[in-house]
């Protein structure tokens with residue numbers, strides 16, 4: 001069982017446009033797709049599609065919160081949310097033939113200290129039957145910067161594996177609790193170390209720095225270039241084949257979902273990397289976020305190159 005945590009859940013609205021966006025004009029949307037979003041909920045859908053049991057946790061509130069639960073019911077994903085007074089946010093992804101994808105992300109509502117405490121008290125019970133816990137995305141307003149640090153400590157105390165996928169101060173503080181795996185992208189590495197990454201050697205160097213803190217699996221996702229994995233067995237690069245990208249939103253979440261499944265199944269690191277790159281790249285072929293066609297994943301998987309560096 002894999003529990004995916006999304007503190008800043010969202011109703012994700014994908015607007016499919018047939019014409020290029022022209023700023024300052026009226027644009028009509030050709031098709032809208034609403035999904036239960038916020039990174040961890042994309043992770044949950046991917047875990048389910050990979051054939052593992054999953055449960056979603058985090059905060060939801062208001063009418064959007066009720067709608068989000070109904071979307072998860074339709075997806076067949078179970079959940080155990082903390083219900084809060086604030087209204088769950090919406091995030092918009094505009095897909096047009098000119099710019100590709102443009103995202104508008106709301107900050108999220110306020111979570112009170114009482115709501116945060118209540119969630120933390122319930123958290124050990126929520127994850128008690130989980131082998132792996134994923135913690136993804138931003139946190140809503142009002143939450144302590146050390147929230148992920150506290151949650152990782154709880155997961156590790158129970159002897160479970162935990163993947164952290166976040167950015168900024170939440171990533172910095174979260175790393176101090178030594179999660180089993182982290183998956184920053186290039187931007188997140190630059191923010192974390194306050195540097196500019198200029199080459200693959202730079203990326204490997206910073207990934208090693210994180211590994212040396214005591215984090216067993218460090219994955220750096222590199223978009224169309226695939227991903228790097230630093231672990232006890234060595235350093236690996238996973239390269240996807242060139243594909244006709246449709247929508248890359250949720251690719252990072254798909255990678256986290258696939259790695260959670262790989263950790264649950266105790267896969268060898270190089271097999272895990274191949275699996276995760278194939279799942280994430282297959283997500284880029286789907287117009288909807290956090291989903292993929294298993295046949296396309298299998299096709300891509302045959303052409304993913306795993307290189308030991």
Ligand SMILES: Nc1ncnc2c1ncn2[C@@H]1O[C@H](COP(=O)(O)OP(=O)(O)OP(=O)(O)O)[C@@H](O)[C@H]1O
Nearest residue numbers: 185221222223224226227250251252253277280281
């Ligand atoms: N253009 C692409 N072509 C092929 N595969 C891609 C492409 N973009 C992303 N992917 C796949 O998705 C994985 C994760 O992508 P990326 O590095 O963009 O994650 P991310 O920045 O965390 O994404 P997000 O935050 O939007 O979810 C890559 O390692 C790769 O396997």
Ligand SMILES: O=P(O)(O)OC[C@@]1(O)O[C@H](CO)[C@@H](O)[C@@H]1O
Nearest residue numbers: 008012037038039091137138250
């Ligand atoms: O504000 P966060 O939590 O960092 O990111 C939110 C978000 O952009 O991430 C997902 C794509 O990765 C979308 O489902 C969602 O809208």
